[in-house]
Amino acid sequence: MKFNKMAAFAACGALVASLGLFGCSGGQSSEGEQPAADAASYELINDGKLTIATSPDFPPFENLEGDEYVGFDIDLGKAIAEEMGLEAEFTTIQFDGIVPAIQAGGQADVGISGITVDPERAKSVDFTDPYYIADQSVAVMKGGDVTADNAKEALNVEGMIIAVQSGTTGETFAQENFPNATIQPYGNATDCFAAMQAGQANAVCMDMAVVDQMVSDAYTDAEVVLTEATGEEYAVAVSQDNPELLAAINEAIATLQENGTIDDLTAQWLG
Ligand code: ARG
Numbered sequence: 001m002k003f004n005k006m007a008a009f010a011a012c013g014a015l016v017a018s019l020g021l022f023g024c025s026g027g028q029s030s031e032g033e034q035p036a037a038d039a040a041s042y043e044l045i046n047d048g049k050l051t052i053a054t055s056p057d058f059p060p061f062e063n064l065e066g067d068e069y070v071g072f073d074i075d076l077g078k079a080i081a082e083e084m085g086l087e088a089e090f091t092t093i094q095f096d097g098i099v100p101a102i103q104a105g106g107q108a109d110v111g112i113s114g115i116t117v118d119p120e121r122a123k124s125v126d127f128t129d130p131y132y133i134a135d136q137s138v139a140v141m142k143g144g145d146v147t148a149d150n151a152k153e154a155l156n157v158e159g160m161i162i163a164v165q166s167g168t169t170g171e172t173f174a175q176e177n178f179p180n181a182t183i184q185p186y187g188n189a190t191d192c193f194a195a196m197q198a199g200q201a202n203a204v205c206m207d208m209a210v211v212d213q214m215v216s217d218a219y220t221d222a223e224v225v226l227t228e229a230t231g232e233e234y235a236v237a238v239s240q241d242n243p244e245l246l247a248a249i250n251e252a253i254a255t256l257q258e259n260g261t262i263d264d265l266t267a268q269w270l271g
Contacts, residue, residue, distance in 0.1 A: 042244035045109055050081040050088050053108035055095035057165075057189040059213050060269040061114040061234075072269035073112045076131060079261050080236070083252035094187050096167025099125050102237045109245065111237035114207060116169045121237070126246050129253055130233035131262055136173045137211040138162070138226040139219075140203045141196060151226040155203060156180045163192035163201035169232055174205040177228075193219050207232070209270055 045051045054073060056062045062071040069090045081088035091108055093101050098111040103124040117127045140146045146154040156178040164171040166185035174183045184201055186192050193214050195201045208227055215222050238246045256262050
């Protein structure tokens, strides 16, 4: 397909040269411009590779099994790379460092890490079209004073320690909704649950699918007491200096949406 596009472009150029025409209609190009999403038009840190920053502490989106990256975002990153004729390579960056790293450049081409689109982040990076909608949940250890019936009030009291991941929408959500509580940030998402189990925090506030997974898999002595439909959109973060890469990834996401790949991944990891 790419070959045909290039052949058509070359043929068009030949016609322009021989007949003295000024442009070609029907192609992606207008006068003097290269085709928009041509592979050569975007910058990559390593040729042939899509280098993806992720914080693998967030099952079922990204997690480590041994030293292997697994999860919805990992499979999505691989599928996007494949659509682009590239190989996906993952690199670990703590979540609150991903947007700054993409902005600074040099460490990764994109961030895929359950990153919610928000206006503040959009000042530093570009976001692709969204691929998932998320909500917030709060979990506590079973048998305590906070229950599903009283959670809204019972969490918003002095002395209540709510563990969150640093720099996340869960942190902001907890700060806004439980102003009387102490919001305790941890660098690593899974550490929030470990802290709660160890009695260093009373609750964890985080994206719903992750809380659900942690509670059903690793922390069966915890339970969800509150869920709020924040309707957050996850998207891929791309450097603002690389608009052609943004366009190519949007094209890949659109294909993966149309051909059912994203639905399949959702069923597999979040079903
Ligand atoms: N969706 C939330 C946010 O964007 C949390 C993402 C955390 N991701 C991670 N891999 N730990 O702030």
